[in-house]
Amino acid sequence: MSAQGTWEDLVTDLCDLAVRHDATTFLYESVVVLSSHSARLDNGAAASIRVTRFDDEAARVEAGWCLDMVVDYVTDDATRPCPALALVDAICAGDAEEHSLIGADGRWIGIYCHAWGPTGAWRLGNPDAAPNRAIRRFPRWLGAKID
16 A cells, blocks of 8 residues: 555644634645644633644644654555554544653652553653653543544
8 A cells, every 4th residue: 555645634634623623724835734722821811733744654743741742644544544643633632642751859850751642652751861850631522533
């Protein structure tokens, strides 16, 4: 099976995902921003996810304090959503968290991000790199997960 998926396909799928999660989509050249109508940050601002075209096969997904991952939008399996779409869906579903890693001396030393869903899991950083941490789970947006 050959690789499938284009940036344009991902943009269309992200717009559909935004509708399912009760979000607004803002489109710019090579950038899609999903902004939740329901999930709010601690300061009252709407939760959002920024997806930027990285190259001809991958997109950068940014959300929250520190989640910043480059994920493929080209896939060999047409029966499953591409990894970039599945990661955005996991964030919208509240199936993602980010950790601010804190050293024994109380100083910030790094990050760890983890997202999970029915089609995969994504990790950034080393979860064992620090004895202490501040953990923030992404709030769930309204709507249902994709299959």
